[in-house]
Amino acid sequence: MKFIHLTDTHLMPPGQLLKGLDPELRFRACIDDITRSHADAECCVMTGDIADLGQEEAYRFFGEQMDRCGFDYHPMIGNHDDRDVFRRCFPDTPVDENGYIQYQVITSAGVFLLLDTLHIGSHDGEFCAQRQAWLADRLKQHAEVPVYLFMHHPPFELHLPCIDCIGLKQQEAFAETLRPYTNIQHIFFGHAHRPLSGNWNGISFSSLRGTNHQVGLDFNSTTIDYVDERPEYAIVFLSENQLVVHTHCYPLPD
Numbered sequence: 100m101k102f103i104h105l106t107d108t109h110l111m112p113p114g115q116l117l118k119g120l121d122p123e124l125r126f127r128a129c130i131d132d133i134t135r136s137h138a139d140a141e142c143c144v145m146t147g148d149i150a151d152l153g154q155e156e157a158y159r160f161f162g163e164q165m166d167r168c169g170f171d172y173h174p175m176i177g178n179h180d181d182r183d184v185f186r187r188c189f190p191d192t193p194v195d196e197n198g199y200i201q202y203q204v205i206t207s208a209g210v211f212l213l214l215d216t217l218h219i220g221s222h223d224g225e226f227c228a229q230r231q232a233w234l235a236d237r238l239k240q241h242a243e244v245p246v247y248l249f250m251h252h253p254p255f256e257l258h259l260p261c262i263d264c265i266g267l268k269q270q271e272a273f274a275e276t277l278r279p280y281t282n283i284q285h286i287f288f289g290h291a292h293r294p295l296s297g298n299w300n301g302i303s304f305s306s307l308r309g310t311n312h313q314v315g316l317d318f319n320s321t322t323i324d325y326v327d328e329r330p331e332y333a334i335v336f337l338s339e340n341q342l343v344v345h346t347h348c349y350p351l352p353d
C-alpha cells in the first residue's frame with residue numbers, strides 16, 4: 100500500500116507571498132509532481148497547517164489542487180488553521196461528537212487515526228480530556244489491527260527548542276493513552292517543518308518539511324529561524340511487516 104504524507108502547506112489566498120515565498124506556486128509544483136509520479140497512491144494524509152492564516156480562499160485552493168490527484172485525501176488541522184473555516188470548506192471531512200476534526204480512515208494496510216491537536220489562540224498543541232477519550236475509545240476498538248497515528252503536533256520533545264516550546268502540552272497523558280497497545284505502528288506528524296525520524300516508547304515516527312518555508316536546524320534557540328530549504332512531500336509504503344518513508348524534494352519552476 101502506498102500513500103502520500105503532506106504537511107504544512109501554509110497556503111495563502113492565491114497570489115499572496117508568505118515569508119518572501121509563493122505558497123501557491125510551491126504547492127502547485129508539489130501536486131504536479133505527485134500526479135506525474137504517484138497517481139497510483141491509495142490516498143494522501145495532510146497533517147495540518149493547510150492555511151497560514153486560516154483563510155477560506157486558501158482552503159478552497161488546497162481542495163482544488165488535491166482534487167487533481169485522483170485519489171482520496173484526508174485533511175487535518177494545525178495551529179495555523181481555523182477550525183470553523185476548515186469545516187465550512189471541507190464539509191465531508193468527519194468531526195467527532197465534540198466538533199473536533201478527528202476521524203478514522205480504514206485503508207488496505209490498517210486503520211489510520213487522524214487527531215485534532217489545535218488549541219485555539221495558541222501555537223501549542225492540546226490533547227484535552229475529550230480528545231483523550233476519543234483516542235482511547237478508537238484504540239480499544241481497533242486493538243487487533245495495525246494502527247497508524249497522524250497528528251499535527253509532535254507528542255514528545257525533538258531537541259529543537261523552538262518547536263518543543265510550542266509542542267503538545269499533555270505529553271504524559273498521550274503516552275499513557277497509547278501505553279496498553281502494541282499494534283500502533285507509527286506516528287506521522289508535522290509542525291516541525293523539518294525531515295526527522297526516530298522511535299519513541301517503541302513506536303517509530305517521522306515528519307518532514309512543509310511545502311513553503313522551513314524551520315532552520317538550531318538545537319539551542321527558542322526562536323524560530325525560518326529558512327528557504329527545498330520543500331518536500333513523502334511517499335510511504337506499508338506492508339504487513341514493513342513501513343518505508345521516502346521524503347522527496349520535488350522540482351520547483353525557475
Ligand SMILES: [Fe+2]
Pocket residue numbers: 107109148177179290292309
Ligand atoms: Fe507549520
